[in-house]
Amino acid sequence: MDEPNSFAMEARASPDVEMNEGLFLMNNSVESFSWRGLTVTVKDRETKKPRDLICDIGGDVQRGELLALMGPSGCGKTTLLNVLAHRAAGAKVMGDSYVNGAKVDAASFGRMTSYVEQEDALIGSLTVQETLKFAADLSLPSSVSKRQRMERIRTLLEAFGIQKQANILVGTPIRKGISGGQKRRVSVASQLITCPKILFLDEPTSGLDSTASFEVMSYAKELARLNNIIIIASIHQPSTTTFQLFDKLLLLSGGRTCYFGPLQDVDTYFRNIGRPIPANTNPAEFLLDVVSSDFSSGKESPQEQVEAIQRAWATSAEANTITRQVSSRARTTDKDVNKVVMEDLARPGPVKITTALLHRSFIKSYRDVVAYGIRIVMYLGLAIMMGTVWLRLHPSQEYIQPYVNAIFFGSAFMSFMAVAYVPAFLEDRANFTKERANGLYGATPFMISNFLIGLPFLFLISILFSIVSYWLSNFRPSADAFFTWVMWIFLDLVAAESLVVLVTAIYPNFVIALALVAFANGLWMSVGGFLVTPTILNPFWKYVFHYIDYQAYVFQGMMVNEFSKRNYSCGDQCQCMYKTDLEDQCQIRGTGVLETYGYATGRTGKWVGILIGIIAVYRLLGWIALLLRRT
Known part of the structure; x- marks a missing residue:
């Protein structure tokens, strides 16, 4: 049997927790949360017939209680937890759930509950205290003052024993942060900032050792008891001490x-049905073994053993008692809903949410070297390489093609390297998915803040890249030409990052998103106008892809910027490669180069407008993808 951790025991008995008990008590506590007849049905992929993931589940939990959802892998724990949390999707759901005996609509239910995912979707570049602060900013209305918010944060830090880690980063793959057990406590604490009446925990001890698991669940139990919160947690194979923290069990x-x-009552019940729990045995492990269809503890086959236990429960007096309790509480009206949903659970407005997301994203962006730090170094390296490979090109005809090559390289590879933004956006998207599921905000403020916060960093990258590469390569030496080049690089990066957002919003998988973004950029390079000029490009590729290729507009904009106002010498022999009106002067007018590509001058404004339109379409489609895709 595992021994409880002494620090956790001290925290449970801490006078600070008792002293701050009133901070979280709500005016209208949820007295009970019950459900009956919950059934989730999907179509079997092989047989094409309906199959029940969970069938006819009932239960009842009172305020201050901690309920464990337990069972072998694949038994339906997470499915049931999602149904109870009103998160079921993609399946047919039947049955009813009640809060204080009344049915509650999904919106109201979401305002009184919180859900902690199995994976810690935390922003690693924030400190523990900042994580709680932004959770408060995104969930608490203006009626909660700054002092009250800080007091609530301080109390949660103390209640979960993480006050000493308040100013430590959560941790990123590059920068070490807090431990796994402390991350789980931060995840739970951030969901308690709104004082939810019902808290759902999906595998809160996953990946933790027995000591850390006991700490997390002991903090949760104490908060549930002190603040009359109902906590429902799915859990797999807890230690004896952790198992004994729960008040009720749904197996x-x-x-x-x-x-x-x-x-x-577990020991008595299983003894009565002929499945006594042996002495000196972890009861949780025994129960998981006895209800597993993969193993058998007697002469029966595993399936027969499980079916016998299920039949025993279905016909038991305990099951009948639960059914009667739920039925007696259930009412057909929802007249008491307004008593359950409190005014102080109102969410802040969209402007405040967007501002909070911008502030959080700004901190993340300058601290998280993966998001922009590494990219800045990478682009500077690219600029040095470009500037030294195409070093001090001369305005003579033998350098015209190297100029064109340098323009292509500078535009195409800048956008191609935007694939480095995929992991950073995946982290942001995972955090958004968690916070949206808890009803904090929708796709609109997330997309707006994500777009705005990237602009200054992308502009900085554009300036740094151009300062190094533009002058080393000796492009047209004038201020207006330089800043026009910067503009094209900036729009190129914004479009490339918008493409990353779109692809990653649709496919939130690192390998798939990376491959698709790389493929798309390869396609844009092929039809952009450099490898094959638009004048001879295959009509299919030209009319289907070329005109929607953002790299094509960047490339031709840079070409016009370089060649429209510059002349090139034809060399000592005066044999000009391009025939222009300056041939008799042994020079080539740059517009002659543009004519071979089919590029006209005076269309910069039009191309900028089209490019901005492409960026807007990428962002709009990304927003639609986030609206439609809930995971």
Whole structure:
């Protein structure tokens, strides 16, 4: 048997927690949360027939109680947790749930509950205290003063024993932060900032050792008891000490109930049905073994053993008692809903949410070297390479093609290297998915803040890259030409990053997103006008892809910027490669080069407008993808 951690025991008995008990108590506590007949049905991929993931589940939890959802892998724990949290999607759901005996609509239910995901979707470049601060900014209305917010944050830090880690970063792959157990506590604490009445925890001890698991659950139990919060947690194979922290147990196997009731009655119940828990055995491990269809503890086959336990529960007096309790509380009206949903659970307005997201993204951007730091170094390296490979090109005809090559390289590879933004956006997207599921905000403020926060960093990259590469390569030496080049590089990067946002919004998988973004950029390079000029490009590629290729407008804009106002010498022999009106002067007018590509001058404004339109379409499609895709 695992021994409880002494620090966790001290924290549970801490006078600070008791002293701050009133901070989280709500005027209208949820007295009970109950459900009956919950069934989730999907179509089997092989047989094409309906299949129940969970079937006819009922239960009842009172305020201050901690309920464990337990069972072998694949038994339906997470499915049931999502249904209870009103998060079910892509399946047919039947049954009812009640808050204080009344049915509550999804919006109201979302305002009184919080959900902690199995994976810690935390921003690693924020400190622990900043994580809680932004959770407060995104969830608490203006009626909660700054002093009250800071007091609430301080109390949560103390209650979860992480006050000493308040100014430590959560941690990134590059910068070490807090431990795994402390991350789980931060995840739970950030969801408690709004004082939810019901808290759902999906595998809160996943990846933690027995000591860290006990700490996390002991903090959760103490907060549930002190603040009358109902906590429902799915959990897999807890230690004995962690298991004993729960007040009630819902044991599942194959999507059906094997036991529901007080934890102290588990031993008696299983003894009565002929499955006594052996002495000196972790009861959680025994229960998981006895309801597993993969293993058998007797002469019966595993499936027969599980079915016998399920039948025993279905016909038991305990099951009938639960059914009667839920039925007696359930009412057909929702007249008491307004008593459950409090005014202080109102969310802040869209402007304040967008401002908070901008502030958080700004901190993340300058601290997280993966987001922009590494990219700045990478682009500077690219600028030095470009400037030294195409070093001090001369305005003579033998350098015309190297000029064109340098323009292509500077535009195409700048956008291609935007693939480095994929991991940073994936982290932002995971955090958005978690916060949207908890009802904090939608896709609009997220997309707006993500777009705005990237602009100054992309502009900085554009300036730094241009200062190095433009003058080393000896492009047209004038201020207006230089800043026009900077403008094209900036628009190129914004479009490339917008493409990353679109692809990653649709496919939130690192490998897939990286491959698709790289493929798209390869396609744009092929049809952009450099490798094959638009005048001879295959009509299919020209009319289907060339005109929607943002790199094409950047390339031709840079070409016009370089060649429209510059002349080139024809060499000592005066044999001009391009025939222009300056041939008799042994020179080539730059517009002659543009004519071979089919580029006209005086269209910069039009091209800029088209490029901005492409960026807007990418962002709009990304916004639609986030609206439609909930995971």
